[in-house]
Amino acid sequence: MAYTPDKLQIINENMKANLMSGDDALVKTAGLAGTDYFRVEIRENAVRRLITPPVNITADMLDPAEDSDFPSLLVEIAPQCFGAKKVSFETGPEGEVIHGRKSRVEFNRIMTDRYTIDKARLHTYKMPILDILYDLMLKNIMDVEDKICVAVDDEICGELNAASTIDYNLRRYATIGALDDLTNGGRATLVRLKQGMKYAPGQLQPAKYLMNDITYDEFGVFDHDTIGGTMAQDIFINGVALTTLMGIDTVITTKRDIVKNNDVYIYAAPKFYGGFYTFEDVSMVTKETDNIWLSFFAHETVGFSVVNVAGVCKASMTGEFRGWTIN
DSSP states (O other): OOOOHHHHHHHHHHHHHHHTSOOHHHHHHHHHHHHHHHHHHHHHHOHHHHHSOOEEOOGGGOOOOSSOOSOEEEEEOOTTOOOEEEEETTTEEEEEEEOSSEEEEEOEEEEOOOEEEEGGGGGGOOSOHHHHHIIIIIHHHHHHHHHHHHHHHHHHHOSTTOOOSSOTTBOSEEEOOOTTOTTTOTHHHHHHHHHTGGGSTTOOOOOEEEEEHHHHHGGGGOOHHHHOHHHHHHHHHHOOOOSEETTEEEEEESOTTTSOTTEEEEEOOGGGTEEEEEEEEEEEEEEEETTTEEEEEEEEEEEEEESOGGGEEEEESSSOOOOSBOO
């Protein structure tokens, strides 16, 4: 649950007091408060964790690997899945698709730069210290998670309107028409969006959409005749405030460098797509040196797997709809 403004103010005041105390134990306590805050924020704001809720992994659950000393875990692949994909936060997406009953999840450490400041300068900062640390460190960690995972999805979905490597009779990245184009799109765009996953091998069902905030705002073009008077009026007054589209949970991000305008990612349920795993969840480390210098950095050890490459497809709300299948 997100922190209330009053609670955040108290945490910020206590954290600053502990950092300025000159007591090593209290300085470390400030880091623990930052860790708690980071874990709430990353759970509610990291795109990948909203698509595939993280599963905590303990040391006794790890499986040794013959060719690597990275911590790893074997996960079951459902019989109807079409193939898995190995992902590494160190090397990015890897090309091969794995066929078999199990897939290996490799855990990698994601770490920010170490930031150091003369603690006397903290007296001049009026901005809450948690906001500063969020911008310096947590955003970077979330960006690494989201960029790598979305890059994997892009590789799986392939080129726009091209035949899929999963099945040459399918498109997994298709133009479906613009919402304001009544000839090629309009309300039909919503229907095509929902149908994309259903053409995947295994007759999968869509569970979540991912789009950026600019694309999301496009749903405000629908008028009284399209969606009914009450909703059209509400959108006109309050803007688009939908959390589901045609019954599908929708995740909205402002990361337009990762999720491009007009693109919508369509995901099956995690069981038929993949998982996100935390071996060491995000933590903040604070240290004081010589009663002058305060240093901060954050780190985590996480893993991500795609156990079914058919569990993601992608739509571009542009152009002319040529179908999810190639005849």
